[in-house]
Amino acid sequence: MINKVVKNAQSALEGVSDDMTLMLGGFGLSGIPENSIAELVNRKIKGVTCISNNAGVDDFGLGLLLQNKQIKKMISSYVGENAEFERQMLSGDLEVDLIPQGTLAERCRAAQHGVPAFYTPAGYGTEVAEGKEVREFDGKPHILEKAFKADFAFIKAWKGDEAGNLVFKGTARNFNANMCGAAKITVVEVEELVKPGELDPNFIHIPGIFVQRIYEGKHYEKRIEQRTVR
16 A cells, blocks of 8 residues: 655655755645644754745744744745735845736646646736746737746645545645645645545545655644634
8 A cells, every 4th residue: 555654744854954945835824734834943944945825924834934034035925914024025134026826826736737837917017027938829918937846845734644645624725735746745744644545535635646745733723814803
């Protein structure tokens, strides 16, 4: 039987080093690979480039890496909830590449599927298009966007089996699904790890072929990013 299980986050992050490019799933505070991020903090990894929809908040998610100045560059879409991110960006301590959200998702998916590049109309006529090839399709200009290249992808799923097959829960699926298999090594932490055959094959979101390492995480926080009351 195929078995991709590693004991814990420490084992899962074997081979991660300074100056690597890392993908991290999640959207806001939903679907954050908390245990893997905590291990990156513990290892004091420096100079990394992080590809993530957002940079967490000040004391959670990638915000923890920002506090320790472990991130050299952020490639993101939405970063408005993190005061430390803003401070580092405005002071020049952090390189930032802001990308339209759909383009970010597609550049992950292109890497996942082995597609080197694609054309999209998103960003044409803005700073996003500077220095990029432009072609016209059906009378509409499109810019060429390249697939991401990353060393590790860190993913959070609801359930997974020992072969790496994954099931996501609700909106926690977000960027996690597109990032699976989009890096040289995909590391998945799950809330519940089960034996092969326990997951209904009709409801598996990501097959194990996209996963190299999987482990059962601990102590997940169910945070609410913004609470509005009347």
